[in-house]
Amino acid sequence: MLQSSPHLDHLRLRQLRLLELIDRHKSLRAVAEAMNLTQPAVSQMLKDLEYAFGATLVERSVRGAVLSPVGRVALQRAKAGLAIFDQLALELRTDKPTVVRVGTNPACLYKLIPSALRHLSVSDADIRVRLAAGTVGTMVSGLLDGELDCYVGRVDWATMPVPIADLLRYEPLTETGLVVACSVDHPLASRHQVSAAELAGWPWALPSAETNNRSSIETAFRNCGVPAPLPAIEVGADPISQLCLAVETGVLICVPRVLLETEVAGNRIVPLVTPDLSLPPIRICFVTLHESDHLPAIHHLRSALMAVCEGDSQGARSDGRATIIAGDADSP
Known part of the structure; x- marks a missing residue:
């Protein structure tokens, strides 16, 4: 043929x-x-x-x-393609601004995404943003199925089949890391450093088993020859709840470092120094399907994210013109 x-x-x-x-x-x-x-x-x-x-x-x-x-x-x-076509048909039946459907991980909602939307509102007033947050697998599936226009978050390229990866166009944005932390009242808070073996003996609040963060934590412990801790509390929701649990119940947590800069963490959560526990970095990318990459709204959002990650001073400006449509939230 x-x-x-x-x-x-x-x-x-x-x-x-x-x-x-x-x-x-x-x-x-x-x-x-x-x-x-x-x-x-x-x-x-x-x-x-x-x-x-x-x-x-x-x-x-x-x-x-x-x-x-x-x-x-x-x-x-x-x-x-069909999902994109259906979305286009829906938008053409209205006179409302273009809706950009953005998938992300919850940790990105506390600084990166809001800063990019502030930047975006300066240059483009004709875009509405629909945010959906969830696990890496759920968000990538939504992108591949045409339910999302773009995805901002981590991607596990090692586990993604090459034919599927070839459908995607991605741009590295920034990098953060996982950190073990506890409340300021925890007995370990005043320690200069703590070993993996010691950490495993304390109660933990951990993200749900299907998340990449949970996999990274368990792998780090096993690489030390220490059994991964079983969670006293398993958190299948927004990771900010882990901070609250650490404060209220005294459990140890392992969260993206960026969360320690939130108001919820304040001065109530402290990171622990764990020299033998090697936690991998979290690389944040901007990902689209090749066929969606040329859309002006996608281009504007990617440019705003890159400007914020590069420390562009315009990332802090705001005139409040971008509209954010409430979305869903799930575990990172």
């Missing part, structure tokens, strides 16, 4: 949705029933789709139909 530009031009939206239905139902007969078409008609749609893309997208057998590896990449792109 040879890729043909005219054939791509003749594709319809329902043909792009076909891959999602095949992935869900695993049967062309079931897809035909779902689309209220005959099975030969669905088979022809698939044939036209594969001809247009010049690749085998679906592997068929007596057991049914499954997406090929190339088909899975095509599905990911199709889902993102």
